[in-house]
Amino acid sequence: MLTTKKIVTLKPKARRYQITDQFGLALRVQTTGVKSWVLRIPRNGSVKDITLGHWPDISLMQARQMARTKRLELELEPPDSYTLRDAFKFWCSKKKGRILSYRDEKLRLEKYIISKIGNRQLDTITPPLIIRIVEPIEKSGKQSTVKRLLMRTREIFDMSVNAGFISANPIAKITKVFPVPKVKHMPAVDWKELPIVMSQIEALAPPKYRLLFYFSLATLLRPG
Structure with a gap:
């Protein structure tokens, strides 16, 4: 498997070559030094290369996610990718010691969100799924809990975009679905x-x- 450090060290040669990563993803190095991501897929008894973009415009993690998305579109066996639990761990590593409410926020996310859909791939999580999870909490009268859950879950997805796990935040506007809690x-x-x-x-x-x-x-x- 490739690493960012290894990609940096790859130098051009007299002939074009490519280094395989995983699940058909490969990095192609041109004689000019240009590095391109390609996805190799089986098609009618042969192999077809699909160009995904150039490195470093597309990072290693982004290329893996794009390759997974393309395989899903083509109905090929989808490889494992980044899960919500992976993104949650990344969020924890960045927020621990930096926000006063870290412990409460972490426990709340684990109880209501991660325990239910933590093993789901990030690119399979949709707003309706999050809404179905949160609606019973709202009906129980815990509007403030709903507000904080949605805020932190949205934050986890924003950080996942910045880290290259996914290309866009699918729940960026989910807070508009629920009314703002009235504070007494x-x-x-x-x-x-x-x-x-x-x-x-x-x-x-x-x-x-x-x-x-x-x-x-x-x-x-x-x-x-």
């Missing part, structure tokens, strides 16, 4: 009742909580 804020104390609150804080709250409360008032912070 915590009730606030009327300013006229503030003296009562202050007296209760003075009488009942431990010293550190009194200081925290006064600091919140002085700096207009939301109380924790």
